Amino acid sequence: MSIAYQRRDKIGHQPATWRKVYILGANWEGSDPIVKLAASTANWSTSRWSILAWSTFLVLAVASLRQILVTPGTVGHHWDWSFPPSSLFYSVMLNQSSHVWSSQFLGYPYGYGISVLPVMGLIGFLGSSGLGGEVLSKALLLAVVSISGLSSYRLLLEITQPRQDNQLASLHPVLTQLGSIVGGYFYAFSPFLFNELIGGAYTQFIAYSLAPLAILSFIRARADARGNWRNHVAAALLLSVVAMSLQYLVLVAAIMIAISVPALGRGLGSLAKILLLWLPLNSYWVFPLSYSLDLTLAAARAQTPSASILQNLQIHVPTVIQAFVGTGYFTDFFTATIPEWFYSTWVFVSIGLVSSCLVYLLARPSRPRVALWMTVLVISIIFETGSNSPFGGLVEWVFVNFPPMLLFKSPQHLIFPATLALAILLGLFSANILRRHTERLRIGVFVILVIAVSVWVSPFFSGNLGGNVDVYRLPSSYVNMNSIISHDGESGFRVLYMPMSGSPYYLNDDFQAENQGGDPTISYSQRPTIVSDLTPNPLSKEFATAMEGMLGGTTPPSNAAKLLSLVNVKYIILRNDVLPNFGPLVGDWNVTRVHGNLMRLDGVRLIATYPEASLWENDVPRAPLIYAATDAIYDDPPIYGIRDWQSMSGQWTAFQRYSIVGTNGVLRTNGVFVDTNLTVKTQLFPTAKSFDSWVLWRGHDINNYYYAGQTGVGYFTVGKVVGGQRTELYSWWMSYTTNQTLWIRVISQGSSFQILSGADGEQWIQLYNFEDGTFSTGFVGLKSVGMARFSNVTAGDPYNNVIFSDDFSRSNLVQLILSNRFVLGRTVVVPSNPGDQVVLDPYATANASQGDATRHPIQIASKGPFYLVDGESFDAGWILDAPGTIHIIADGWMNSWVINAGMSLQASLFYGPQRIFQYGIVVSVLALAATVTLLIGDGFISRRISGLFRGLFLRHSNSISCHRTMTEAQIPPDG
Numbered sequence: 023m024s025i026a027y028q029r030r031d032k033i034g035h036q037p038a039t040w041r042k043v044y045i046l047g048a049n050w051e052g053s054d055p056i057v058k059l060a061a062s063t064a065n066w067s068t069s070r071w072s073i074l075a076w077s078t079f080l081v082l083a084v085a086s087l088r089q090i091l092v093t094p095g096t097v098g099h100h101w102d103w104s105f106p107p108s109s110l111f112y113s114v115m116l117n118q119s120s121h122v123w124s125s126q127f128l129g130y131p132y133g134y135g136i137s138v139l140p141v142m143g144l145i146g147f148l149g150s151s152g153l154g155g156e157v158l159s160k161a162l163l164l165a166v167v168s169i170s171g172l173s174s175y176r177l178l179l180e181i182t183q184p185r186q187d188n189q190l191a192s193l194h195p196v197l198t199q200l201g202s203i204v205g206g207y208f209y210a211f212s213p214f215l216f217n218e219l220i221g222g223a224y225t226q227f228i229a230y231s232l233a234p235l236a237i238l239s240f241i242r243a244r245a246d247a248r249g250n251w252r253n254h255v256a257a258a259l260l261l262s263v264v265a266m267s268l269q270y271l272v273l274v275a276a277i278m279i280a281i282s283v284p285a286l287g288r289g290l291g292s293l294a295k296i297l298l299l300w301l302p303l304n305s306y307w308v309f310p311l312s313y314s315l316d317l318t319l320a321a322a323r324a325q326t327p328s329a330s331i332l333q334n335l336q337i338h339v340p341t342v343i344q345a346f347v348g349t350g351y352f353t354d355f356f357t358a359t360i361p362e363w364f365y366s367t368w369v370f371v372s373i374g375l376v377s378s379c380l381v382y383l384l385a386r387p388s389r390p391r392v393a394l395w396m397t398v399l400v401i402s403i404i405f406e407t408g409s410n411s412p413f414g415g416l417v418e419w420v421f422v423n424f425p426p427m428l429l430f431k432s433p434q435h436l437i438f439p440a441t442l443a444l445a446i447l448l449g450l451f452s453a454n455i456l457r458r459h460t461e462r463l464r465i466g467v468f469v470i471l472v473i474a475v476s477v478w479v480s481p482f483f484s485g486n487l488g489g490n491v492d493v494y495r496l497p498s499s500y501v502n503m504n505s506i507i508s509h510d511g512e513s514g515f516r517v518l519y520m521p522m523s524g525s526p527y528y529l530n531d532d533f534q535a536e537n538q539g540g541d542p543t544i545s546y547s548q549r550p551t552i553v554s555d556l557t558p559n560p561l562s563k564e565f566a567t568a569m570e571g572m573l574g575g576t577t578p579p580s581n582a583a584k585l586l587s588l589v590n591v592k593y594i595i596l597r598n599d600v601l602p603n604f605g606p607l608v609g610d611w612n613v614t615r616v617h618g619n620l621m622r623l624d625g626v627r628l629i630a631t632y633p634e635a636s637l638w639e640n641d642v643p644r645a646p647l648i649y650a651a652t653d654a655i656y657d658d659p660p661i662y663g664i665r666d667w668q669s670m671s672g673q674w675t676a677f678q679r680y681s682i683v684g685t686n687g688v689l690r691t692n693g694v695f696v697d698t699n700l701t702v703k704t705q706l707f708p709t710a711k712s713f714d715s716w717v718l719w720r721g722h723d724i725n726n727y728y729y730a731g732q733t734g735v736g737y738f739t740v741g742k743v744v745g746g747q748r749t750e751l752y753s754w755w756m757s758y759t760t761n762q763t764l765w766i767r768v769i770s771q772g773s774s775f776q777i778l779s780g781a782d783g784e785q786w787i788q789l790y791n792f793e794d795g796t797f798s799t800g801f802v803g804l805k806s807v808g809m810a811r812f813s814n815v816t817a818g819d820p821y822n823n824v825i826f827s828d829d830f831s832r833s834n835l836v837q838l839i840l841s842n843r844f845v846l847g848r849t850v851v852v853p854s855n856p857g858d859q860v861v862l863d864p865y866a867t868a869n870a871s872q873g874d875a876t877r878h879p880i881q882i883a884s885k886g887p888f889y890l891v892d893g894e895s896f897d898a899g900w901i902l903d904a905p906g907t908i909h910i911i912a913d914g915w916m917n918s919w920v921i922n923a924g925m926s927l928q929a930s931l932f933y934g935p936q937r938i939f940q941y942g943i944v945v946s947v948l949a950l951a952a953t954v955t956l957l958i959g960d961g962f963i964s965r966r967i968s969g970l971f972r973g974l975f976l977r978h979s980n981s982i983s984c985h986r987t988m989t990e991a992q993i994p995p996d997g
Contacts, residue, residue, distance in 0.1 A: 068179070071199045072172065078203070079171030079210050083164045086211065089485035090163070095493035096155030097163065099528050099537045103222030105145075105159040106542035107496040110504060112149025114546040119143030121875045122310055123933045125550040127524070128562040128589070128915070129894030131935065133318040134429070136307035137265045138225050145224075155542075162224060170231040171210030174442070177234040178202035178449035180241055181391055197456045197464070204471050205449025209234070211479035214441040216359075217351035217434070220490045222539065229263075229270035230438060236260035237442075240278045244285070244292040254292065255953050258299035265304055269435040272426065277439060280398060284390050302949035309942035310935040317898055319425060324560060326431045328422045335408030335418055339433050342410060345403040347372040347478070348441050351434045359481035359488030371477040376444065379451040392450060395443045402440035408433050448475070494534040497599075499632030500543065506630065506637060507593055508548055513872070514647050515592035517549045521611055522570040524556035526600035531634070538603050552589060555604035559895035561661065561915035568662040568836045571606040572677040574616050576707065576809065579677060579840060583623045587644040587846055588839060588913070589893060594638040596620065606673070643846065648878055648931065650868035651850035651889040651918070655843060658853040661835045661914040666692055666828060670724050672806065676833035677840070681705075681813035684806035688724050691802045693826065695719070695817055700768045700802060701783060703814040704731055708761040715810035717766045718803030728797060729805065730777045730790075731766055732758055740777050740790050742797075752777070752790040771820065773798075783814065802826070835914045850889045850912045860887050863924065876936035885924040892917035892931060904929040 090097060096107045106112060118124055119142040122132050132139070149158055179202040183195070209215075218227040239260050243253035265271045282289020301308065311318065340350020349357050360368050383392050404411050411417050421427045430436055452471050456464045481488055507517060524544045530536040544551055554570045557563035569585055572578045586594070602611050617636070620626050625642035659665050664676050672687010681703075682689070704715040714733050721727035725746040733739040733753070740752035756779075758764060767778040767786055773795040778786040804812045817826040832838055838851060866884030873879055882890070882904065889912065890902065896911045902919045904927065912918030 072176065075175045075203050075206060076168055076172040079206065080164065080168040082211070083167035086167070086483045087163055087485070090487065090491070090493060091160055093493040094156070095495040097159035097491055097493055098222070098539065098542060099492040099494045099534055100220060100490055100539035101222045102540055103491065104224070104540050104542045104545055105155045106149070106546050107155040107494070109150050109152060109154065110508070110548060111542060111546040112146045114548055116143055116146030116150050119146055122935050122939045123876045125875045125894070126545065126547070127551070127553055127557040128559065128566065129897070130558040131314070131897055131899060133321060134268055134311055136310055136939065137268060137304070141225060141228065141266045163219065166219070166227050166231045167210050167215070170215060171206040173231060173234040174209035174445050175202045175206030177238040178205045178446055180238050181446060182450055182453045198453050200456060200468055201449045201453025204452040204475060205445045207472070208448050208475050208479060209441065209445035211482040212441045212445070213349040213356040213479070214351070214437045216356045216482050216487065217354065220355045220487055222491070225266045226270070229267035232260060232263055233270055233274050233438070234442065236264050236274050237277055237281070240292065240296065241281060243296065244282065244289050252957060254295045255299055255956055257296045258303060259953060261296065261300050262303045265307070269429050270438065272429060273435070273439055277398060280394060299953065302945050303953065305942035305945035305949070306939060307942065310938040313938045314899055314935050319428070322428045325558065326428060331421050331431050332418060334431060334433055335421060339408035339410055340406060340437070342403060342407055342412070345407050345437070345440060347376055348437070348444050350406070350437060352432055355488055355490050356481050359484060368477060368480065371474055375474045375478060379448055382451055382455065383447060392447070395446045398439050399443035399447065402436060402443065406433060406436035406440060492535045492537045496543065497533045497634045499634045502632065503595060503630065503635065503637045504548060512592070515549060515590050515644065517547055517551050517593045517595065518586065518591045519544055519551055520573065520594060520596045520616055521600065521602040521605070521607060522552060522554040522566060523600065523602045523605060524553035525603060527603040529599050529601065531599055534599070552591070554606065559915065562895040564661045565915050567606050571675055572836065573619060574607045574611065575675065575677070576683070578619050578623070580622060580624050581840055583625045583640050583642045584840055584846065585836065586640050587642045590644045590647055592640055592644065594620065594626070594640065595635050596638065597635045599634045645847040645893065646870065647893045648868060648870040648880060649847050649891055650866045650884065651848060651891050652862050652864045652866050653845060653849045654862060654889060655838065655849060655851045656854040656859055657832065657838065657851055659832060659834050659838055664689065664833045668692060676830055676837050680829050680831050681811050682830050682833060683809060683811050684804060685809050686807060688718070689804045690721060691826065694799055694801050695825070696799045697771050697820050698825070699818040699822070700770070701814070701816050702766050702804070702812060703783060704764050704766060705762070705811040706732060706735065706760045707809045707811065709809065711808040712760055712810060714805065714807035715764070715812070716805040717768060718805055719768055719770060720797035720800035721803045722797065722800050726797065727800065727803060728775070730768060732764055735760055738779060738789060740792070742794065744796060751792055754789065850891050850918060851914065852889065852910060852912050852918065862886065862888050876933040878931040880929045880931055882929050883926045884921065887923065888921050890919040890921055899934045900931065901934050902929060902931050
């Protein structure tokens with residue numbers, strides 16, 4: 023064995039010494055087999071090691087996901103998993119990927135999610151080409167786990183191995199490989215990736231797997247003193263791929279900036295060059311996002327108010343101890359998977375391993391690379407723990423006052439930097455501790471490290487991600503229904519799934535297990551559909567909620583299909599295999615009741631019945647997606663609430679004509695009254711759930727008021743509730759029956775009260791008089807226990823002047839649309855503004871021809887003013903290129919344009935950000951072609967661009983670069 027001597031760095035104030043090292047690969051005849059193995063592997067190339075590492079991670083991935091892989095079906099039905107089962111849905115996905123506006127869920131923009139469209143299009147293309155959901159979803163799981171291990175292994179290899187110009191470059195290459203494999207093993211099977219895979223947002227875990235490669239390419243670009251453009255191009259390309267998740271893009275960029283700090287000038291120069299290359303590559307999403315940034319931020323703030331963010335920071339963040347070992351999540355599936363009998367062992371091993379790693383590295387002389395990743399770990403823990411952080415107040419302030427933090431409204435994304443830092447510190451620790459032992463002992467130490475990491479990540483090897491993610495199949499019933507719908511030659515209609523849940527609760531059957539999460543057959547429905555839980559636009563969501571509450575509630579009006587026709591619903595799919603997990607019918611869903619409701623609706627007929635669902639068709643003439651409204655109702659009623667009333671508790675709806683229905687709650691007037699003559703029409707329902715129907719007066723709050731009305735079934739009672747305590751003043755058996763109309767009249771004068779009842783609101787019978795001074799003023803209210811109907815509320819003063827009256831004929835938008843006043847395809851409800859109320863042209867027309875999701879050619883013909891209505895969610899990005907138009911909200915949530923003058927022209931209704939998106943695509947494609955050419959080409963162009971970069975960015979930093987290169991050459995492998 024040959025012997026070489028190499029200089030050892032000075033430690034503390036001791037003089038530099040020399041140590042004996044054994045150069046592997048000299049003469050190994052007759053040596054120990056372990057030593058021979060070490061000698062042979064010492065001469066392996068990095069490519070050979072990389073193949074070994076990737077193969078190992080792939081085999082481990084198969085072992086960890088074995089149960090999911092062998093179970094027939096597509097991975098999903100949990101949280102954000104969105105891989106549909108068949109090519110039909112992938113064709114829709116592919117089509118959606120070319121637009122920044124989706125027609126699903128009453129229409130919504132992708133906003134800051136545009137960067138997901140390329141990977142969405144790739145998956146859609148592969149799925150529609152015949153691979154199917156089963157192959158794609160399972161292959162993606164294996165690819166993400168194995169690539170995560172490989173990418174982090176390569177990053178660790180770059181960090182742990184010495185510089186090539188360092189005389190320590192040939193020292194123990196096997197150890198740097200093994201240390202990198204240990205760190206990559208943890209990153210590939212980390213608790214965070216486990217939770218991300220269960221969470222199901224594929225852009226997140228794909229970005230996780232590629233993020234280390236983006237950081238690696240930046241480190242190489244920064245270390246290249248010659249300014250080689252190839253490294254910068256590779257970094258820009260990888261950073262562009264990571265941009266599919268803006269959260270990861272921001273975090274990776276932050277880590278790159280942190281890496282730049284030790285050599286700030288050179289680091290920022292590399293970042294600037296990468297940015298110059300990156301920006302045109304990402305023009306497809308940067309351009310449209312910049313175009314509508316204000317609107318996107320406003321919508322994001324509306325959907326995620328500060329109170330919601332602060333709540334997430336309190337209840338959906340890990341503790342400091344959890345963050346210390348890389349666990350915690352919005353819901354920590356990882357630790358919940360650990361068996362109780364094993365939990366104490368897991369805690370001991372994981373905390374012990376991390377503590378040993380950190381203590382060992384901190385005990386070593388100061389090394390810049392260790393300090394960098396220690397800093398990343400600490401800062402990440404501070405922010406990911408939210409209100410549990412030692413600096414919780416500062417973290418909350420940053421989240422509320424720094425707009426980019428809207429990207430991290432779900433703070434689990436901030437766990438990524440800590441996970442990467444733990445993997446790198448573990449790799450540094452492993453490589454260095456292995457150096458301190460002989461070859462024989464190194465094998466044992468390596469095995470101990472692998473066992474410790476295996477215990478740390480053990481939940482990953484349950485075989486099915488702890489049973490959280492299911493594998494499902496599409497029943498033949500849905501295939502048949504989709505076939506019927508797809509063969510319908512009509513275009514432009516919508517399909518309504520009941521319950522209207524994009525993220526339902528799945529019931530166990532032969533095709534799926536009991537679970538809850540996104541339903542890709544809804545998200546990628548072949549025809550646009552409507553949901554009440556995932557609709558992004560708040561106004562549209564309120565309308566969808568009202569529609570679901572009406573159709574799924576008790577006895578909807580017979581003309582309720584008119585509401586379906588307003589939004590162009592032709593087919594209804596009533597599902598037997600799911601329950602709503604969000605929305606108005608949670609806990610009150612009854613598929614038998616909804617089936618009966620649909621049977622009673624005018625114009626709705628059953629056309630097919632299957633075990634999992636039934637298919638219905640709406641024959642009521644439907645409003646076109648785009649039409650000319652020649653009749654306007656100038657009103658601004660609430661979509662779902664009840665005008666002039668406040669719901670204090672329970673559920674209150676105004677879907678019945680001229681009445682409202684209350685369920686277990688109290689409804690009060692906005693105003694307060696003193697001396698009044700109050701009359702109210704009440705009615706109990708013919709159901710066992712209908713009990714009390716009370717009229718309240720002089721109410722202060724939900725626990726203080728006078729009341730009178732039917733109690734139970736058949737009794738009339740009068741009393742008061744003070745501080746939540748009920749005192750009954752009068753009770754008499756009246757032989758009332760359910761569904762019987764009962765009028766109640768209350769005359770209040772000071773502290774004197776007269777209570778009367780009647781059958782028709784004209785003839786009255788005095789039932790009870792009393793004196794009481796508890797309440798001298800207050801609101802008028804209605805109270806139901808169970809279910810009750812109320813109508814015709816009138817309050818007059820002592821002089822018989824009406825001061826308040828409501829027959830609930832115009833309570834809300836839904837009721838207004840169901841009235842005879844509203845004519846489908848001709849009438850529009852617009853906010854009341856006397857200056858805009860003009861005589862409309864009754865013969866105006868607007869006929870839309872075939873377009874796509876973001877562009878509609880329209881032939882307009884009118885001799886006077888009218889309203890152009892587009893039946894999708896209001897968005898300021900929609901533009902009508904006709905002269906003198908004003909964009910307004912109509913029908914509570916739709917796009918509409920005021921056309922103030924007659925015109926005859928071919929106009930175009932288009933979504934503005936789509937055009938910017940298309941321009942950006944052109945720039946991105948050209949940039950991609952140029953960068954690929956630069957990567958694979960050679961010659962005049964490459965030399966000119968390389969020279970240009972050197973001239974622009976390296977002229978000023980040559981001396982700094984040389985100095986830093988000489989300095990960093992002294993950094994040993996553990997640095």
